[in-house]
Amino acid sequence: MTKHGTDQAHWYQTNFELFEKNLNGEASSRVHAMRKEALVRFAQTGFPTTKHEEWRFTNVAPIAKVSFQPSFEAGVVGLSREDVVRLSFGTAHQLVFVNGHFVEHLSSVGTLPRGAIVGSLASALKGNDELAHGFIGKYASIQENPFTALNMAFVQDGAFLYIPQGTVLEEAISLLFISTGTAPLYVAPRNLIIVGDRAEVTIAESYFSLATSGTLTNVVTEIVAGEGAIIEHDKLQNECAEAYHVASLHVHQKGKSNFISNSIAVGGALVRNNVSSVLDGEYAECTLNGLSVANGTQLIDNHTVIDHAKPNCPSHELYKSVLDDASRGVFNGKIFVRRDAQKTDAKQTNKTLLLSDDATMDTKPQLEIFADDVKCTHGATVGQLDAEQMFYLRSRGIDETLAADILTFAFAGDVVRRVHVDGLREQLETLVHAKLGKGRER
Amino acid sequence: MLQINNLHASINGKEILSGVNLKVQPGEVHAIMGPNGSGKSTLAQVLAGRESYEVTEGEVLYEGKNLLEMDPEERAREGVFLAFQYPVEIPGVSNTYFLKAALNSVRKHRGLEDLDAVEFLKLVKQRMKIVDMDESLLNRPVNEGFSGGEKKRNEIFHMAVLEPKLAILDETDSGLDIDALRIVADGVNQLRRKDNAVIVVTHYQRLLNYIVPDFVHVLVDGRIVKSGTKDLALQLEEKGYDWIKDATDSTLATA
């Protein structure tokens, strides 16, 4: 391994050696070879800079200069069941991860249909689960995104879900990630979700921190959607104001599958969400929704990629941001329509509500269309509260603050409403209200 | 109750109201008519507190208080209500949620407790009957996708819930079918009390057959150029506005 830069910049290399020692027998596995390869890759690229097209608006220098401490274990000290309950929305299946590591006694797997697996990636890898070993890293490439390489280098734990074909899971699976501690931790969960043909499941990833330090959460989730599978993936990011959060969700969809993502980001100092889906079979459908709610000096960046690889696939995208104070938002929505992908119907909408003159939004649609018989539309708006609507509310007796709140929640609620899990939706509503509400009548 | 003295208002530097005088007593119904663009809606909006209009001269007293100094919400709480000519759509905010927020704001100002969900629903159901409004409009977002007539009916429904002292109805009749016009006008009449007043802005005599005005005023080029009884509306229906415009031109010329 080449050594360059200061020692500070190489926390990941010195820690990798430590990490390897603790792996014992596992160090000879295929996954470990992938880790090593990923580390080499990351050492080559380092953290991205704003010179990279994909990172033009998001400067990760604040992350790059910290010497993070990778979390090799949960460190559950001080975390109680009550803490977990407080952060949960209530469902039959919940896996709790502390600092990226599965904590069994805080989790409840619940009763599962035959053949379904709801468990930790660490035990799947240890148990030589064929699916886990076969699919890990298959769709999340270490070449494209340095953070994905960095995640792979320290792959250890996260959720491993397998829903066999034709199986319908009635209740949502909650993956609750909590970070704790005061040192700047590096937390890198890895989730692998395999959904068989015609299986149906809803998965909610929630990120909270009880930590007050600038933890870096760098999560990668891979989802494999079988033929005709129906999947809703909801994500809530509500870490503390100092937290850094980089997430990549890679979805691979077979024909007739239907994938819905609702990604809501509320917390964190710097948040980058990558969501990408490959529509790799006819009549696959993909819906990506997102909501960012930022204030202070927060930066929330959403990058999406929808890759229409096969004909007759519709995709829908709605990303909204509410930005207050001096916060910043980024939206970059890529849509590829490959040469074969005739009759693609792609629609992308990005809307931003600026609540302050100092808030800024960078929005960029990016359509690359190589087929000729397709329908692709995109639209972006950035605006303030509507003066006519404000006047209408006020002229009926509603004070200015409450009127602004009502309109702001209505704007944000448009995305929150799309979450089908009642308990989670209510939790999201409460969080969004708490973050945005300036009025008294909550 | 309302006294407007020499009111001048402009938007983007362009004067729209050029010295309006009007006095409204409790219990009265005033009709304001006038050609398109003469400033009727501007007057209504200025009275409701729309900030994009700048009042450059004159005063408005409402129950002895300086109305122009109050925020729009304060005016509403004091009993001023504007039924908009073009009610705005508010996606994502249900009609009931909106009304409840409005009603409780008004009640609070009047020293009353908030209505709870059950009481509120009871009131709403009762008031919906006044304008024979379809219940399905309650849970839909405010005005979103409402037909022209439904929007107007919804405005009067809001009025029925909020029980204003001074209601200004800006072309509430336009967009209503013949039956709806009668129903909505009946509703307005049911809401009349001897201590409240109504200003109706309209282009058509027909509405005034139902809501019978005590006074009719003609607004031309931002000024009330003629006032009279309900017979004036009949005359206008028959002769249009030209004769008044001509008469005022000559009055101005001789003045």
Ligand SMILES: Nc1ncnc2c1ncn2[C@@H]1O[C@H](COP(=O)(O)OP(=O)(O)OP(=O)(O)O)[C@@H](O)[C@H]1O
């Ligand atoms: N924002 C604006 N900028 C410029 N002119 C405006 C603006 N708003 C209104 N006006 C003008 O003010 C004048 C009066 O408009 P207003 O809406 O008050 O008329 P009105 O009497 O209600 O007409 P109608 O009978 O058609 O409803 C019109 O000439 C209109 O174009």
Ligand SMILES: [Mg+2]
């Ligand atoms: Mg008008």
